[in-house]
Amino acid sequence: MDLATYASSDVSGRGRLYPDYPNIIRSPFQRDRDRLVHSAAFRRLDGKTQVFAYHEGKNYRTRLTHSIEVAQITRTICKNLRLNEELGEAIALAHDLGHAPFGHAGERALNNSMAGFGGFNHNVNSLKIMTRLEQHYPEFDGLNLTWETLEGTVKHNGPIKKINNAYLRDYNKIFDLDLKHFSSLESQVASFADDIAYNNHDIDDGFRAGFFTIKELCELDFIRNIVEKFDKENPLCSDNVRIYAITRSLIAAMIFDLLDTTRKNIAKRKIETAEDVRRNKGFTADFSVTMHRCIAELHNFLKDKFYTSSKIVRMDIKSQRLVEDLFQILMNNYKLLPMHVRPHLSSGSSDEELAECICTYIANMTDMMAIEEHQKLFDVHCRF
Secondary structure (H helix, E strand, C coil), X not given: CCCCCCCCCCCCCCCECCCCCCCCCCXXXXXXXXXXXXXHHHHHHHHCECCCCHHHCCXXXXXXXXXXXXXXXXXXXXXXXXXXXXXXXXXXHHCCCCCCCCHHHHHHHHHHHCHHHCCCCHHHHHHHHHHHHCECCCCCCECCCEHHHHHHHHCCCCCCCCXXXXXXXXXXXXXXXXXXCCCCHHHHHHHHHXXXXXXXXXXXXXXXXXXXXXXXXXXXXXXXXXXXXXXXXXXXXXXXXXXXXXXXXXXXXXXXHHHHHHHHHHHHCCCCCHXXXXXCCCCCCCCCHHHHHHHHHHHHHHHHHHHCCHHHHHHHHXXXXXHHHHHHHHHHCHHHCXXXXXXXXXXXXXXXXXXXXXXXXXXXXXXXXXXXXXXXXXXXXXXX
């Protein structure tokens, strides 16, 4: 397929930090995707919370299944906009690599613990994983991904005006990611695909876990319209089938709205090149005002019925405390860290160096790894 002039090109990309051999059967962005899929960090996403903690039920979404859903939606949108599907897919698969265990509760705990050292940001941790922590090659640390994949992953939520993190600051000096400007259109699409995926799979997971009913969902006008149309055409269907009809229709509606609004923005702002996208003063990809309003109503519904329910909040509080406990005890005695984690630490290491090491160690745990480590350090009956 011929790419649009504003798509990211395989041929004229900015390349990789380290020289790499050419590949005659895979494009640079295909190789990025494959390196990500084969990484340990990507496999660990199967054990990381989306909304439900990993050990609460294997049928609920994890960070891994979420990332796969985001990649699928990203490819669909990129194809219809004549963007580079392979770059969009790579960014979608990488966008949650750096998340802490226990979802937003774990991220909140690490951000609180790192308050004196620049905080914690999962996008920066994703960069660290891709450029240092994954070690597959003798010549360099990291996966040696293309500039476009690294830039799109770090900036998929928008430009970074203020750099608080030392790793991001130092890496940007080596391989300038143009942090103050917007990312590629492929990256922006992946960001909106993230919104489409999580809003709809949270409807599915929340319903199946019993947090709300279809009748309650129909309090939202746009969902009631979907249900009434479906019930008229398909009477006597079970609620399990009806919930799929809701999410299927909503995903389609969001995708079509995003396509329509983004095309209008491209024309209105006279976007002709990938650089035009980056230099634009706002997101080129976007939903319409009407769709933004519907998504806000849906988010408020999920917040009231699901995200702030006592079951979820109790697990969030326990998870946050668990992560903060781990951070504090390791800061108090770094020798509790596994030997392979502390080759460069010593009694003379600064608090910032120690905190960064501990934060990275905890952030890259799965939910169960964090639970087991907490038991080893705090439960006197636990053998280790």
